Amino acid sequence: MIHIDHTRLLVKISRLYYEDDLTQHQIADRLRLSRQKVQRLLHQAKENGIVQIGIRPIMGIFSDLEKSLETRYGLREAVVVTTSDYDSYPTVAREVGAAAAEYLLRVIRSKDRIVISWGESLLGMVNAVSYGPKMNLEGVSVIQGLGGLGDPNHEAHGAELTRRLAKALDAEAILLPAQGVAGSRSARNAMVKDRYVAHALEKAREASMAVMGLGAPRPDSILVQEGRIVQWAELEALMKAGAIGDINLRYFDAHGRAVASELDERVIGLTLGEIKRIGHVVGVAGGSAKLRAIRGALEGKLIDVLVTDHVTAQNLLKKEGSS
Secondary structure (H helix, E strand, O other), rough: OOOOOOHHHHHHHHHHHOOOOHHHHHHHHOOOHHHHHHHHHHHHHHOOOOEEOOOOOOOOOOOOHHHHHHHHHHEEEEEEEEEOOOHHHHHHHHHHHHHHHHHHHHHHHOOEEEEEOOOOHHHHHHHHHHHOOOOOOOOOOEOOEEEEEOOOOOOOOHHHHHHHHHHHHHHHEOOOEEEOOOOHHHHHHHHOHHHHHHHHHHHHHOEEEEEEEEOOOOOOOOHHHHHOOOOOHHHHHHHOOHHHOOOOOOEEEEOEEEEOOOOOOHHHOHHHHHHOOOEEEEEEEHHHHHHHHHHHHHHHHOEEEEEEHHHHHHHHHOOOOOO
């Protein structure tokens, strides 16, 4: 069963209040907590000895790294966890996914509308949430933000993740009943006119929070391995045009700017602009293969919260090219 690490939260709130001079109201707004809970946690931090003359660092909690990332990239919040194998994508995805679950369970509120993408990191998050504590929430909905990619029975498929997260949160699931990449632009335009597809996309645009995996063009990705979704030649063309990563299969360059392509015109899902307008976008990614993509998303202000591993965090604070 997942355990929400309140020590991490106590340290973060203490720093914001005692070192950054934020008011309890500002902290509550930033971390999506009630002011009463912030007040109670500050009191608990004192009782636990975290707040003394200064703030006592806790082993295994990367509060300094988190604060540096927040300052460097203007993030609302950074969540950094230990990785046991920085170069193993499945391992990092599982570890940062569990941290994303902890974050989600901390900030979620009744009536939240959460749009999610797909991928291994979000699978790690959903797996952890499924074993987490039951939340006493009302009126929550989970929305599929990108059409299906590959085998709909695959556990990392967007519809499956949406259904499972909604069940774990006792929330409504709003599915996007279309493939993620249409065969042509005209086929895509026809599909988005379907009333069920249009309804899901409209609900996704109205979301109060987006939880998105960050992808990188790789020949070993699910997209390419499936063989029927995206051809490696298409990704190579995108890379030549400057693409280094994607959110919701929307590719961007090193500055976080959208990269136009024929593929982009066939995607059925939220665009980068629509995701950015949601206002509380959580990016979940880590590992060596995702470093440039994460940096690009941060430089372009495409995400408001980053959940990542400690090695990625350290590299993000170095000058590009020195990591």
